[in-house]
Amino acid sequence: MNTQSTPTMNGLNVDQMTQTLDALRGDPTLAAFEFRATNRWVNGGENRSTIQSFYGAGQEDTSREEPFVFTNGEPPVLLGNNEGANPVEFLLHALAGCVTTTTVTHATARGIPIRSIATTLRGTIDLQGMLALDPDVQAGYQGITIDMEIDADCSDEEIEALLETARGHSPVCTTVCRPVPVKLNRVQRQQAAA
Incomplete structure (x- = not known):
């Protein structure tokens, strides 16, 4: 055995x-x-x-x-x-999950044991952008704040470095933080064979 x-x-x-x-x-x-x-x-x-x-x-x-x-x-x-939940709430969910997972992965790679992580996210949106009511208002989040409470066996400096790594290497966070090309293609529905 x-x-x-x-x-x-x-x-x-x-x-x-x-x-x-x-x-x-x-x-x-x-x-x-x-x-x-x-x-x-x-x-x-x-x-x-x-x-x-x-x-x-x-x-x-x-x-x-x-x-x-x-x-x-x-x-x-x-x-x-x-x-x-609405799609912009799912985006917050995806962001929280990805930043958390990235933090845990990099903490593990650095040998930092984590006891707990809890995050709260807030995003502000002006619907005038989505509804095309004001051409000067951008559709989507105007800002997102992530408050992360982390309890780990390391110094405050190591936690700050870990969080900076998570912000820079979380796929969802970096996708949200930089322009990403998105193509919206119309696909014609296939007709069933007669």
Whole structure:
């Protein structure tokens, strides 16, 4: 019977992290990922996104047997019925999750044990931009604040350096913080064969 335990820190398998980093250093093409989502409008402000497959580490991933389904909705003040969080709230959720995961990953790589992380996010939006009521108002968030409470076995300086690394290397944070080309293509519906 094998009594050896897998070394973990902050819930991550340290050996697997080292192997992954070594593999990426040896073959940088393994770092290319493509994530995907599909979305269907339901009614009014309600629509549903489905996420399952993605490409990464040189192949299609088959680990997800069932898709993740997320309902997007709007509150009544924005003409919805609270069918789900709205898309800009999902963006805050994605940002919180990505910054947290990036913080934990880099803390583990630096040998910093974390006891807890809690974040609160606030984003301000002026709907005049989305509704095309004022051409001088940009659609989308005008600012986002992330307040992170982190309890870790390290100095305040190490936490500050860790948070700066997370801000600069979180994929969602860096996507939000810089212009990213987004193409919106119209796709013609395929007619069924007669």
